[in-house]
């Protein structure tokens with residue numbers, strides 16, 4: 148029985164397009180899984196959206212190598228990600244990137260003990276490319292393979308830094324598709340505290356960028372423009388902060404921004420300075436809103452540790468506001484280096500290592516789950532099969 152949303156590849160040798168076919172030539176007949184304790188060197192593969200990310204994580208020595216190819220330039224003409232183009236580009240870039248990091252780490256394919264790939268959430272075609280390569284390589288090398296959750300990858304990315312957070316903590320996940328507050332008691336022990344009822348914070352940044360005539364992805368561009376803004380010219384609403392609860396809503400703020408842009412344009416005032424002032428007012432509203440909800444979540448859970456992860460956690464103003472807020476209560480905030488806040492292979496290699504070490508593996512099927520609630524993941528302290536495969 149396959150759970151809804153899973154993809155089964157029945158006959159790899161006929162279904163897989165080049166360049167995967169050649170991998171099957173070195174197919175080994177034994178299907179015995181490696182002993183969980185022998186999991187040392189993990190290849191991580193991220194292809195959920197518009198970045199092809201790969202990494203090699205060594206359980207003893209940490210991150211050995213990582214590489215990323217961003218498709219941003221390819222999608223820029225369309226103002227957003229075109230799924231079919233994304234999938235095709237992952238096909239082109241993935242294996243060369245894998246070989247590149249093996250060379251830079253002084254390793255060969257034979258040194259890899261396990262493979263982790265992003266199984267979801269994400270674009271189904273893009274996910275399938277990572278899953279197909281991971282399974283073909285795993286089959287050829289006779290090593291275990293595991294599909295991991297993209298947002299869990301983001302959540303655990305700060306573990307790659309020198310001062311990693313200890314469990315338990317509260318996590319704010321802020322990416323292009325998600326805005327969530329989660330109580331984290333361990334890997335796979337997630338209690339959802341609140342989430343966006345409409346747009347994600349990153350999505351609101353991207354849409355605001357479009358209104359201001361900035362390219363995709365908008366977050367970093369809005370943040371850069373906001374640096375030139377004058378404080379106090381505009382004040383935007385802080386949605387859902389005047390009522391209890393930990394949910395978010397950013398679509399009203401998006402409409403408010405659009406109305407402000409249109410009004411300025413009609414008055415002939417939409418100068419570069421006005422755009423910068425609007426960018427600043429928008430960014431301040433998002434940062435304030437996230438900070439208020441994080442403070443509430445810390446109070447509610449009694450936690451003093453806050454982790455922020457996902458693309459928007461690269462935002463300097465957000466980091467500074469959360470540092471200030473947590474410092475007041477003697478708490479601390481943890482985040483990854485900017486390149487590991489946005490999509491990357493290192494976070495997938497790290498998350499996959501923890502789960503592969505606990506004995507979790509895919510079956511023979513490529514797991515691809517475009518929509519996948521993170522709180523359905525199994526905890527790692529109980530070695531058992533990935534909850535998504537029967």
Ligand code: KG4
Pocket residue numbers: 301321322323324325348349350352353364365366367370457458459460461462463488489490
């Ligand atoms: O985590 P991510 O790379 O991909 C998803 O899983 O969605 O997040 C991408 C999002 C985009 O919406 C992008 O505009 C936003 O993160 N982002 C930022 C910044 N850097 C990336 N938003 C605000 N400030 C930034 N510096």
Ligand code: ZN
Pocket residue numbers: 297301322323457458489490
């Ligand atoms: Zn992401």
